[in-house]
Amino acid sequence: MTALLEIVGARKAFGGVRAVDDCSLTVEEGSITALIGPNGSGKTTLFNLITGYLKADGGEFRFRGRDVTGSDPGRLYRQGLTRTFQQARVFPHMTVTENLVVAGGYSWRDLLVPRVLGRDRSRADVLLEEFRMTHVAELPASELSYGQRKLLEFAAVLMSEPRLVLLDEPTAGVNPVMIDTMERHIRERHAAGVTFLVVEHDMQFVMRLCDPVVVLDNGKEIFSGPPSEVQQNPLVLDAYLGT
């Protein structure tokens, strides 16, 4: 197995809060790795460090064997590392198609300047078809349901043909039918060679989809292993039950 993403000794503090505390983690190429842990255990902060949205206080980050410590989100995006957000981020006043087109043509930072390019239009059309969103293609994203917005955000990260996708709670606030749809799209992309790191509180979703499961507590990895072992692990039980 090849490590696609390697994190060694990552640290990030907010004042006195050590959100990520000497955390090391490897994501193998071709895996759907889950990142779970109680609220406030540092999952989103770790995502922000990996994707360059926050600068780490320390630690090394390697992606595809290269040192990417300190890289900005746009650069990582161009190298094939992209993510979704815990609260879905789409451009509300742009149409669904425009959201996809800008995602394909520009880095995340450049997305603040909405411009529509013709060349990405056909790829957007293919994704809309795949995500069964053709009927809402010309609607402003603000008119989508929350679940549809999450799907749109997922479709948007696929515009860049990424190698590694980080999903922050893809099913939170999403209805059961949409959760199945989300799962199907993850599986399809995984079968096509995309690696995933998924933060998720829905344990059934994690258990059927992910392997391995990594557990964070107080900013540190306390367990990494197959889903069949995670629920019996005493450290994990302690972290969740607070005993």
Ligand SMILES: Nc1ncnc2c1ncn2[C@@H]1O[C@H](COP(=O)(O)OP(=O)(O)OP(=O)(O)O)[C@@H](O)[C@H]1O
């Ligand atoms: N920008 C910030 N400023 C100050 N403290 C922060 C900031 N971001 C996160 N924290 C703190 O860092 C810790 C880790 O937060 P983080 O959002 O990474 O947790 P999480 O595991 O994603 O939680 P959840 O499951 O609730 O999404 C928490 O104590 C949180 O309050």
Ligand SMILES: [Mg+2]
């Ligand atoms: Mg979070």
